Amino acid sequence: MKIVAIVEARMTSKRLPGKHLLPAAGIPMIAHLLRRLKQVPSLDEVVIATTVNAADEPLVGIAKTFGVSYFRGSEDDVMERVLMAAEASGTDVIVGITGDCPLIDPDLVEQTIQVFLRNKCAYVSNAEIPTYPDGMNTQVYGIASLRKSFSLTDDPLVHEHVTLHIRKNPELFPPIYLVAPPSLSWPDLALTLDERQDYELLKRIIEHFGESNPYFSCREIIEVLRANPQWVALIKGVVRKGDE
Numbered sequence: 731m732k733i734v735a736i737v738e739a740r741m742t743s744k745r746l747p748g749k750h751l752l753p754a755a756g757i758p759m760i761a762h763l764l765r766r767l768k769q770v771p772s773l774d775e776v777v778i779a780t781t782v783n784a785a786d787e788p789l790v791g792i793a794k795t796f797g798v799s800y801f802r803g804s805e806d807d808v809m810e811r812v813l814m815a816a817e818a819s820g821t822d823v824i825v826g827i828t829g830d831c832p833l834i835d836p837d838l839v840e841q842t843i844q845v846f847l848r849n850k851c852a853y854v855s856n857a858e859i860p861t862y863p864d865g866m867n868t869q870v871y872g873i874a875s876l877r878k879s880f881s882l883t884d885d886p887l888v889h890e891h892v893t894l895h896i897r898k899n900p901e902l903f904p905p906i907y908l909v910a911p912p913s914l915s916w917p918d919l920a921l922t923l924d925e926r927q928d929y930e931l932l933k934r935i936i937e938h939f940g941e942s943n944p945y946f947s948c949r950e951i952i953e954v955l956r957a958n959p960q961w962v963a964l965i966k967g968v969v970r971k972g973d974e
Contacts, residue, residue, distance in 0.1 A: 732821045733843060735776045749923050830924060
């Protein structure tokens with residue numbers, strides 16, 4: 731059984747164009763995400779699923795530089811892009827990650843994979859019930875489920891948000907939703923790269939730990955931010971975009 735992380739990423743973000751290339755500790759933000767995913771024991775491969783838009787050429791360069799695969803597909807139909815990337819990689823299990831989560835915790839990704847592998851279910855997520863900080867978001871599901879979902883709907887909104895149809899139809903795709911233990915529960919904390927203020931916070935966290943601890947955990951992030959509430963104030967007022 732092959733398990734592949736598919737990272738959705740593009741350069742044409744309306745809120746923060748080119749955000750994946752913004753530097754922190756000497757490398758692009760998305761490179762931190764890729765390096766972290768390469769620490770996940772169960773992953774056989776990491777793939778950047780980007781678009782055929784010429785603006786996304788730098789993401790291909792990053793994939794090559796940091797030793798991961800890439801796939802280029804539709805800019806608007808993200809569901810199709812992820813499905814085609816999964817087919818091209820030959821995976822059985824998709825670990826869905828968005829490119830705006832550069833601080834994702836490898837241990838939490840591995841936990842989500844293991845829950846999927848050890849239970850009879852079609853979909854596992856640690857984000858459907860908001861408990862972990864936003865930015866630890868991991869979804870795990872079989873390629874067969876995505877194929878089935880893709881065949882059942884042509885709703886443009888569903889095709890923009892890859893697993894929305896799966897999540898809206900639990901009777902077809904039995905789910906397991908993970909929740910954070912109290913020590914890791916901070917659902918109002920956003921560690922996603924959406925706006926310039928987010929970049930300032932994430933960069934500060936990355937450079938605080940530095941190369942002596944490049945794979946710092948969600949727990950360590952929370953400890954640092956509890957001790958430095960002025961850092962969290964950097965993102966006060968940032969409006970987040972949802973699926974709806």
